[in-house]
Amino acid sequence: MQADQVIRALGALAQEHRLATYRLLVQAGADGMAAGALAEALGLPASSMSFHLAQLSHAGLVTQRRQSRSIIYAADYAAMGALMGYLTENCCGGASCAPAATPADERNVA
Amino acid sequence: MQADQVIRALGALAQEHRLATYRLLVQAGADGMAAGALAEALGLPASSMSFHLAQLSHAGLVTQRRQSRSIIYAADYAAMGALMGYLTENCCGGASCAPAATPADERNVA
DNA sequence: TCGATATTTCCATACTTATCGAATCATTGG
DNA sequence: CCAATGATTCGATAAGTATGGAAATATCGA
Known part of the structure; x- marks a missing residue:
């Protein structure tokens, strides 16, 4: 993964809203979610949702496929894996960057 | 780690320049590097460097200590570990987000 | 074909971020 | 105390990002 791409993905x-979107898509798994469903879940107007989805898509973090009238977005785990790989290789001192488990009471606090 | 903090760290x-800065600091290890040394290494004017270091500092990714006239910055591995932890927990489907090793010929390509 | 539905694109506006010279602050050596 | 050094803050400017309504585009069912 190129630094250029890494920056787009991090950005x-x-x-x-985009972090929340991505988390929803991870939860949704391979089935993904329609743009409208995401907009409703996050309480965003359609045009804003579309803007954010375009950013995620441009960063390569999500895939999209049309299903009838809906466009279904899904998390692209390979891209996330590549991002994690880059960070591990370049931004961790080999030191304590082992992804320490988050204490249960801090988990999933939006 | 709170979503709020995660967003600051990712941002x-x-x-x-900040990704490059952070990578330099990781390479420098616990000794860290002075603001001026970083500015020179990256070819940035002092005021720009200071701006970026403030962002990294505000995100909790680096520590700073004064040493005589210089201010020495160092990567905070714990913060990076917490970030990795959050991403692993919340943004990886348990799936293939295991930080796959980057192929040798793509490594460290700035 | 037409109307309804799902989504995107367009546009204007507000906000945030990046840049860098100049001024300012802190520390040290003489 | 003063000049020099290392760094931050200030201020102006340019560039990029977020927001959301309105218009345009695609798809489906009748």
């Missing part, structure tokens, strides 16, 4: 996730 | 790294 895509560095926004409240 | 801090999602910038060319």
Whole structure:
């Protein structure tokens, strides 16, 4: 993974609504979720949702496929894996960057 | 780690000069590097470097200590570990997000 | 074909971020 | 105390990002 791509991916996730979107898509798994469903779940107007999905898509973090009238978005785990790989290789001192488990009472606190 | 903090950390790294800065600091290890040394290494004016270091600092990714006239910055591995932990927990489907090793010929390509 | 539905694109606006010179602050050596 | 050094803060400017309504585009069912 190129630094350029890494920056796009990090930037895509560095926004409240997009991070929330990505987390929803991870939960949804391979089935993914329609743009409208995401918009409703997050309480965003359609045009805003579309804007954020475009950013995630441009960063390569999500895939999209049309299903009838809906466009279904799904998390692209390979991209996330590549991002994690880059961070592990380049941004961790080999030191304590082993992804320490988050204490249960801090987990999933939106 | 709170979503709020995660967003600041991701945002801090999602910038060319700051990602480069952080990587230099990781390489430098516990000794860290002075603001001026970083500025020179990256070819940035002092005020720009200071701006970026403030962002990294505010995100909690680096520590700073004064040593005589210099201010020495160092990577905070614990923060990076917490970030990795959050991503692993919340953004990886348990699936293939295991930080796959980057192929040798793509490694460290700035 | 037409109307309804799902989504995107367009546009204007507000907000945030990046840049860098100049001014300022802190520390040290003489 | 003063000049020099290392760094931050200030201020102006340019560039990029977020927001959301309105218009345009695609798809489906009748």
